[in-house]
Amino acid sequence: MNNENSRAMYERALTLMPGGVNSPVRSFSAVDMDPVFIQHGKGATITDVDGNSYLDYVLSWGPMILGHADPDVIRALEKALQNGTSFGAPTELENMLASMIVDNVSSVERIRMVNSGTEAVMTALRLARAFTGRSKILKFSGNYHGHSDGLLVQAGSGIMTQGIPGSPGVPESVVENTITAPYNDENAVRKLFSEQGHEIAAVIAEPVAGNMGVVPMTMEFAQTLREVTEEYESLLILDEVMTGFRVAFEGAQYLYNVKPDLTCYSKIIGGGLPVGAFGGRFDVMKLMAPKGPVYQAGTLSGNPLAMTAGYHTLHKLLNNGHIYQQLDRQTMKMERGLRTLIQEYDVKATINRVGSMLSIFFTDQPVTDYESASKSDTDMYGQFFREMLERGIYLPPSQFESWFLSVCHDDQVIDQTLEAARDSFEAIFK
Numbered sequence: 001m002n003n004e005n006s007r008a009m010y011e012r013a014l015t016l017m018p019g020g021v022n023s024p025v026r027s028f029s030a031v032d033m034d035p036v037f038i039q040h041g042k043g044a045t046i047t048d049v050d051g052n053s054y055l056d057y058v059l060s061w062g063p064m065i066l067g068h069a070d071p072d073v074i075r076a077l078e079k080a081l082q083n084g085t086s087f088g089a090p091t092e093l094e095n096m097l098a099s100m101i102v103d104n105v106s107s108v109e110r111i112r113m114v115n116s117g118t119e120a121v122m123t124a125l126r127l128a129r130a131f132t133g134r135s136k137i138l139k140f141s142g143n144y145h146g147h148s149d150g151l152l153v154q155a156g157s158g159i160m161t162q163g164i165p166g167s168p169g170v171p172e173s174v175v176e177n178t179i180t181a182p183y184n185d186e187n188a189v190r191k192l193f194s195e196q197g198h199e200i201a202a203v204i205a206e207p208v209a210g211n212m213g214v215v216p217m218t219m220e221f222a223q224t225l226r227e228v229t230e231e232y233e234s235l236l237i238l239d240e241v242m243t244g245f246r247v248a249f250e251g252a253q254y255l256y257n258v259k260p261d262l263t264c265y266s267k268i269i270g271g272g273l274p275v276g277a278f279g280g281r282f283d284v285m286k287l288m289a290p291k292g293p294v295y296q297a298g299t300l301s302g303n304p305l306a307m308t309a310g311y312h313t314l315h316k317l318l319n320n321g322h323i324y325q326q327l328d329r330q331t332m333k334m335e336r337g338l339r340t341l342i343q344e345y346d347v348k349a350t351i352n353r354v355g356s357m358l359s360i361f362f363t364d365q366p367v368t369d370y371e372s373a374s375k376s377d378t379d380m381y382g383q384f385f386r387e388m389l390e391r392g393i394y395l396p397p398s399q400f401e402s403w404f405l406s407v408c409h410d411d412q413v414i415d416q417t418l419e420a421a422r423d424s425f426e427a428i429f430k
């Protein structure tokens with residue numbers, strides 16, 4: 001594989017940005033190689049600056065559910081571009097994306113647009129604390145909710161990958177109100193609530209964790225979170241930044257039949273542009289400025305281009321009812337193919353999947369929480385990643401991330417990927 005241009009660009013980038021990247025997992029450090037620089041993408045395929053093409057299972061870490069450069073989204077963006085890119089004044093485009101969400105997700109009565117998932121979660125917590133008059137937040141180990149100070153505690157993915165326990169620069173005083181518990185552990189949650197439930201403003205959770213690899217909540221755990229938060233009048237915040245409009249149009253809360261008080265979004269709702277949002281109960285949301293006293297603002301929030309990409313992405317998802325079945329079917333095909341290989345080559349590996357989110361963990365134990373996820377053989381994942389990349393398959397460059405499929409991942413794409421997986425297994429495990 002020729003990677004001369006990528007190498008030169010990375011060397012230049014290293015002199016410009018810390019670690020040469022603008023987000024840590026892009027550096028490929030967890031898979032022990034240098035990153036490839038991407039030139040363009042179309043459908044399920046991305047092409048790097050040396051002309052190598054890859055079938056893409058990162059999809060910008062989830063947003064590109066329609067595949068890269070979807071013609072409808074691009075056309076809408078081109079048109080929006082002609083009208084000017086930002087006004088700092090309301091546009092109808094904000095109504096369009098907001099109503100797409102409010103009209104279709106029953107727990108979301110009001111919504112506010114921001115610019116990233118980090119910002120959405122950070123503000124949702126401020127709001128929950130204001131609403132309840134309490135300070136403590138309960139989160140789960142291995143769940144990632146963006147990089148705001150108070151949430152950089154046992155936060156999965158990037159941190160897990162880089163082996164950083166939380167982060168320096170976060171004062172004790174900021175995280176002393178963040179309580180953590182093991183994911184999928186109902187007893188731990190009940191115990192914490194019985195001891196300090198009246199001080200807990202909110203429980204925040206990824207309903208299908210995707211930032212320690214894919215680890216779904218059990219139905220019982222989801223139910224428990226709803227029950228205890230109701231009993232103690234804390235808020236339940238579901239972080240659907242990854243799962244929203246991904247595992248179902250109405251998100252994981254639909255699959256689990258749990259109605260959260262607040263939901264956080266990003267990724268798919270931006271259709272590849274920077275958008276975040278949080279929304280939920282009217283009586284809670286009405287505390288937000290300018291209606292209420294909880295301050296939050298954003299110069300580029302609700303930006304016309306971002307609203308356009310998000311709206312047209314959701315519009316297409318909503319009006320093609322079969323899309324989620326198709327995504328599920330294709331990803332199941334991938335799962336089955338990988339399982340067959342795992343058996344055939346007698347590899348110690350476990351697969352977790354929810355809809356079009358999938359992870360292969362190199363451990364023979366079930367992966368249900370942070371602890372079991374961390375038992376995975378990350379060196380083996382790195383080896384698998386490199387073999388796959390060599391064969392034109394672009395997997396997430398970390399054991400602790402989800403693979404994503406798009407509507408462009410058709411039979412041929414899956415077959416080609418499984419063929420590459422077979423050759424990679426042959427190279428590693430034979």
Ligand SMILES: *Cc1c(COP(=O)(O)O)cnc(C)c1O
Pocket residue numbers: 115116117118119121144145146147206210211239240241242266267276
């Ligand atoms: C990606 C992600 C975030 C952070 O979103 P950014 O837009 O990267 O700030 C938060 N929560 C979850 C569950 C995520 O997957």
